[in-house]
Amino acid sequence: MNARLVALIGAGLLALGAGPAYAQNPPAPAAGAASAGLKGGIATQKMRYYAPSQEVVVRGRVTPAVQGEVLTLYAIRGKKASKKVRRRVRSDGRFVFRFKVGGPGVLRLAIKHKASPAQVAFRTKSRRITVVDWQAGGGERGLKVLLLQRALVREGFATPVTGYYDDGTARGVLAFRKTNGLGRDGYASKDVFAMLLRGQGAYRLRHPKAGKHVEFDWSRQVLVLARGGKPYRTYHTSSGAPATPTVFGSYRFYLQTPGTNSKGMVHSSYFIGGYAIHGYASVPTYPASHGCLRVPIPNALSIFNWIDIGDPIYTYR
Secondary structure: OOHHHHHHHHHHHHHHHHHHHHHOOOOOOEOOEEEEEEEOOEEOOOOEEEOOOOEEEEEEEEEOOOOOOEEEEEEEEOOEEEEEEEEEOOOOOEEEEEEEOOOOEEEEEEEEEOOOOOEOOEEOOOEEEEEOOOOEOOOOEOHHHHHHHHHHHHOOEOOOOOOEOOHHHHHHHHHHHHHOOOOOOOOEOHHHHHHHHOOOOOOOOOOOOOOOEEEEEOOOOEEEEEEOOEEEEEEEOEOEOOOOOOOOEEEEOOEEEEEEOOOOOEEEEEEEOOEEEEEEOOOOOOOOEOOOEEEEHHHHHHHHHHOOOOOEEEEEO
16 A cells, blocks of 8 residues: 555544544534613603503614524513514514503513524513503593603694693693594593504694695694694684685685784684684684684694794695
């Protein structure tokens, strides 16, 4: 046997011997950590609140990213996991969980990764959420009223934000209910809370590209101040009675008169002839004026100050 053949056989034996040694020392699994945040509902510094059956969205990222690794979201009610949702990690480490909560109560959310050959075990810090079935009315105080008011403002409805359910809050709720076909009173029912917790209920503009402008919707009896393609504030309004109807069309404000005139009109903004937006002592939930657009006196000054001469207004059925 020549020297070259001996060398080749020796090299082959060495290669065969290296195989088992390598298999016994695979690469160490990657480290792992995850961060996550919640979307939806209404949040305070300590808690996020959701409506029954509302969808919860949990977004986050794993570092370092190991594509295809499986994460499990546990929604724990009491001592039992009421939901388990599994998702794979994307190539950039991102992940998204979506699930619907059940009835009222506190849930604890945690995301876990079981150890695998590619990545170590890890979990996120637990987060608590509360599912609520609230309703509220005049004279009530507290967190649910404060969150109601914040949500109304977020959706573009005029209300004070004080945590006290006063007349101003009732007017904001009335405008919300009229906008969404929920009846015409100022009580925040469970349906009102459920829509607001879902981020729903803002007025849908008919002229979103008109810049800063005003819209009046006769069918809903609401007045909308709009800018940037979104409703800024929506108000309870009463327009012309059947015998003295409000005119429909597109106009521009040409005159403003502050204070109260001899007809009891407060802070008037005229858009054609004698037709104006103005505060008035009586603003029922149905058309009742002589053609003008009546708004509650406590809202009149803020509407008057927001409108500029030359701003367009669109009135329609």
